[in-house]
Amino acid sequence: MNLLLLESSEIGTDQVATVEGPRARHLRLVLRATIGRPVRIGIVDGPTGTGTVLTLDDERATLQCVFEAAPPAIPAVDLLLALPRPKVLQRLWAQIAALGVGRILLTNAERVERNYFDTHVLDPVVYRPLLIEGLQQARDTRVPVVSIHRQFRILVEDELDGLCPQSTRLMADPEPYATEVTAAPPRPPGAAAPATADVSARTLLAVGPEGGWNDFERRLLEVRGFRRVSLGARALRSDTACIALLTLASAGVWTGRPDCPS
Amino acid sequence: MNLLLLESSEIGTDQVATVEGPRARHLRLVLRATIGRPVRIGIVDGPTGTGTVLTLDDERATLQCVFEAAPPAIPAVDLLLALPRPKVLQRLWAQIAALGVGRILLTNAERVERNYFDTHVLDPVVYRPLLIEGLQQARDTRVPVVSIHRQFRILVEDELDGLCPQSTRLMADPEPYATEVTAAPPRPPGAAAPATADVSARTLLAVGPEGGWNDFERRLLEVRGFRRVSLGARALRSDTACIALLTLASAGVWTGRPDCPS
Numbered sequence: 001m002n003l004l005l006l007e008s009s010e011i012g013t014d015q016v017a018t019v020e021g022p023r024a025r026h027l028r029l030v031l032r033a034t035i036g037r038p039v040r041i042g043i044v045d046g047p048t049g050t051g052t053v054l055t056l057d058d059e060r061a062t063l064q065c066v067f068e069a070a071p072p073a074i075p076a077v078d079l080l081l082a083l084p085r086p087k088v089l090q091r092l093w094a095q096i097a098a099l100g101v102g103r104i105l106l107t108n109a110e111r112v113e114r115n116y117f118d119t120h121v122l123d124p125v126v127y128r129p130l131l132i133e134g135l136q137q138a139r140d141t142r143v144p145v146v147s148i149h150r151q152f153r154i155l156v157e158d159e160l161d162g163l164c165p166q167s168t169r170l171m172a173d174p175e176p177y178a179t180e181v182t183a184a185p186p187r188p189p190g191a192a193a194p195a196t197a198d199v200s201a202r203t204l205l206a207v208g209p210e211g212g213w214n215d216f217e218r219r220l221l222e223v224r225g226f227r228r229v230s231l232g233a234r235a236l237r238s239d240t241a242c243i244a245l246l247t248l249a250s251a252g253v254w255t256g257r258p259d260c261p262s
Numbered sequence: 263m264n265l266l267l268l269e270s271s272e273i274g275t276d277q278v279a280t281v282e283g284p285r286a287r288h289l290r291l292v293l294r295a296t297i298g299r300p301v302r303i304g305i306v307d308g309p310t311g312t313g314t315v316l317t318l319d320d321e322r323a324t325l326q327c328v329f330e331a332a333p334p335a336i337p338a339v340d341l342l343l344a345l346p347r348p349k350v351l352q353r354l355w356a357q358i359a360a361l362g363v364g365r366i367l368l369t370n371a372e373r374v375e376r377n378y379f380d381t382h383v384l385d386p387v388v389y390r391p392l393l394i395e396g397l398q399q400a401r402d403t404r405v406p407v408v409s410i411h412r413q414f415r416i417l418v419e420d421e422l423d424g425l426c427p428q429s430t431r432l433m434a435d436p437e438p439y440a441t442e443v444t445a446a447p448p449r450p451p452g453a454a455a456p457a458t459a460d461v462s463a464r465t466l467l468a469v470g471p472e473g474g475w476n477d478f479e480r481r482l483l484e485v486r487g488f489r490r491v492s493l494g495a496r497a498l499r500s501d502t503a504c505i506a507l508l509t510l511a512s513a514g515v516w517t518g519r520p521d522c523p524s
Contacts, residue, residue: 002497094499095498095499095502098496098497098498098499098502099496099498099502099506100496137497137498137499138496138497138498139495139496139497140496231509233401234360234361234362234400234401234402235264235360235399235400235401236357236360236361236399236400237356237357237360237399240357240360240361240505243502243505243506243509244361244505244506244509247493247505247506247509247510248509248510248513251510251515253513253515
């Protein structure tokens with residue numbers, strides 16, 4: 001935990017936060033917080049800041065808080081993810097939040113098993129603490145907005161433009177062998193980045209199910225402006241693939257965004 | 263499993279491979295292989311090919327094999343990794359092999375706990391099946407060469423030039439806040455890729471321990487030609503960071519290699 005994320009309800013009008021139970025113990029035993037020492041803090045969906053430990057025992061800690069003026073920016077990538085098997089999704093929640101996405105849209109697809117939708121891993125009571133864990137790891141406060149869509153076609157045709165307007169749309173498919181992958185032509189050496197490159201622009205990355213999108217889904221995504229991208233010839237486990245794809249999308253590798261990591 | 267990886271000892275002079283036990287069951291029950299149907303196969307560190315099922319029962323399968331002329335290329339990235347905690351390394355073996363590396367050099371560092379070296383996860387009997395699992399996922403045959411180095415300084419000063427000659431050397435550090443990160447200047451828009459870009463060139467990526475390299479280690483790596491790279495401001499869990507860093511290194515994001523994924 002690189003940042004202690006507080007709910008605004010935990011902070012009094014005097015800017016003193018009270019933290020109880022396992023989080024107080026974590027502060028003391030893992031982060032080795034001591035009275036008078038500053039701790040990096042944040043408010044869920046609010047600004048980050050510094051908390052100075054006022055009192056600390058096994059069950060309770062109080063912190064005097066000072067916050068930045070503005071919350072951090074919302075991560076520039078949204079993820080449209082065909083619902084993975086529950087065990088994989090359980091592993092992914094914290095990692096997706098740590099990598100940073102604005103929205104997570106979980107969708108049905110032909111190759112998604114219907115009973116995946118019945119899992120407790122889709123219950124906010126289960127996944128919200130995992131998202132918070134990822135944010136505390138990454139020192140972010142912006143909880144990804146999660147939505148669950150049982151009808152792929154309605155999502156893509158009717159809802160997506162409203163949920164993710166004006167995004168560069170990318171479609172990753174784990175089955176490069178199933179059909180020909182038509183990649184955008186590579187930028188010729190010496191050519192400048194596309195004129196549309198814009199730091200404020202958002203990217204919407206669609207990641208298919210383990211067996212890949214079917215032809216209908218692939219065509220529907222293409223018709224709605226999704227350009228195919230790929231990790232190359234290596235087939236990765238769906239959680240590894242999701243992390244790798246989010247990393248490349250966030251780095252602007254496919255969109256020419258100028259914030260490619262140094 | 264997207265490829266059945268065979269040891270050369272499993273293949274007879276008649277090019278008939280015999281597969282027994284759990285792998286025969288996996289062929290039948292998971293891959294739904296049937297007699298006469300082709301299965302994608304490979305020889306450990308050898309070529310890939312196709313195996314046509316000759317016989318198949320619960321305990322044993324035989325396959326008539328045809329192989330490509332040459333084995334696949336060795337992945338262009340080598341990984342110098344400060345030994346992670348055993349639980350993390352256990353999770354990482356298959357994922358590193360699936361992402362593709364030529365070598366995995368596991369090293370000591372100040373912030374690596376000494377008892378990590380005593381783990382069974384460093385036993386080839388434990389990790390080799392995990393590497394094979396990752397290769398079968400990624401349809402590769404090249405088993406990463408693993409070496410374990412208990413003395414960081416001797417590794418970096420005396421052994422590295424021999425083990426990984428002529429590589430572009432990159433150093434990732436999980437603590438961007440600890441010291442100033444001096445990145446190589448970004449390529450100006452419109453500038454061509456560096457003249458040294460060469461598909462055959464190798465990259466050696468050094469990934470630090472959870473707490474980061476210490477100043478001595480960082481300086482030693484810099485003196486030996488490692489350029490600092492970073493994932494940006496987000497701090498990731500060490501396994502997520504390792505996957506993200508390998509993805510970006512393999513994509514040539516930091517080296518201008520022309521095989522950036524489309």
